[in-house]
Amino acid sequence: xxxxxxxxxxxxxxxxxxxxxxxxxxxxxxxxxxxxxxxxxxxxxxxxxxxxxxxxxxxxxxxxxxxxxxxxxxxxxxxxxxxxxxxxxxxxxxxxxxxxxxxxxxxxxxxxxxxxxxxxxxxxxxxxxxxxxxxxxxxxxxxxxxxxxxxxxxxxxxxxxxxxxxxxxxxxxxx
Numbered sequence: 001x002x003x004x005x006x007x008x009x010x011x012x013x014x015x016x017x018x019x020x021x022x023x024x025x026x027x028x029x030x031x032x033x034x035x036x037x038x039x040x041x042x043x044x045x046x047x048x049x050x051x052x053x054x055x056x057x058x059x060x061x062x063x064x065x066x067x068x069x070x071x072x073x074x075x076x077x078x079x080x081x082x083x084x085x086x087x088x089x090x091x092x093x094x095x096x097x098x099x100x101x102x103x104x105x106x107x108x109x110x111x112x113x114x115x116x117x118x119x120x121x122x123x124x125x126x127x128x129x130x131x132x133x134x135x136x137x138x139x140x141x142x143x144x145x146x147x148x149x150x151x152x153x154x155x156x157x158x159x160x161x162x163x164x165x166x167x168x169x170x171x172x173x174x175x
Contacts, residue, residue, distance in 0.1 A: 034108040037064045045090055045100035045119055050083040053102055057115075065106045065113060067167035075113055075165055078146040079104075081139040082117035082161040090121025090159060106167070113165040123154035 039060045043049045057079055061072040079102065091098045104115045144150045149164040 036105050036107045038106075039064075039102070039104040041102040043100060045087045045097040045121070047087055049100065050080070050087050053083060054080050057102070057104065060104065061113075065167065066108060067106075067113065067165075071113075071165055071167055074146040075115065075163070078143045078150070078163045078165075079115050079117060081143050081146075082115075082163065085139050085161070086117060086119045086121070086159070089124050090119040092124070093122060111167045113167060115163045115165075116160055117163075118158060118160040120158040122156070123159050 039057070041053050041056060043053075054076060058072070058076055061067065061075060065072065067075075083100070083102070086100050087097070090100070099120050101118045102115065103118075104113065106113050140152070143161065143163060147163040148166050149162075151162040153160045153162070
């Protein structure tokens with residue numbers, strides 16, 4: 001499997017060209033970089049699905065992502081909130097739950113994790129009671145605080161929540 005920016009045959013051609021007098025500016029093409037690692041899950045927006053996915057995500061983070069335990073915990077908690085919102089709210093006006101998808105990507109070169117939780121349900125804007133009642137859910141606020149960047153795209157045909165985290169691989173302890 002190729003892990004560099006260019007397939008091996010092209011890197012070899014660049015090496016040969018550089019050795020024969022081409023400027024060394026081509027050398028960045030030769031750098032080996034790790035390819036992003038991805039996780040994709042698709043299923044029905046049900047509590048048991050969300051619980052199962054949380055465990056799959058924890059395993060993926062532990063074994064595929066170079067990040068501190070604190071960051072991995074933030075990712076799991078933020079994604080759990082996005083999944084819970086999907087399960088509880090996306091299909092509330094329907095008899096049966098609909099589709100839910102989780103896509104995660106870890107880019108070691110950028111030291112970043114991006115997770116998208118999406119559905120094909122409907123968005124419900126938080127009511128004024130929810131924003132003033134201390135007993136009401138604080139999932140959206142929590143997602144914004146846990147992630148370096150949280151974006152919610154609400155459309156008539158579904159909602160996507162994007163959670164971005166910086167991993168800072170130098171301080172990570174692989175377990």
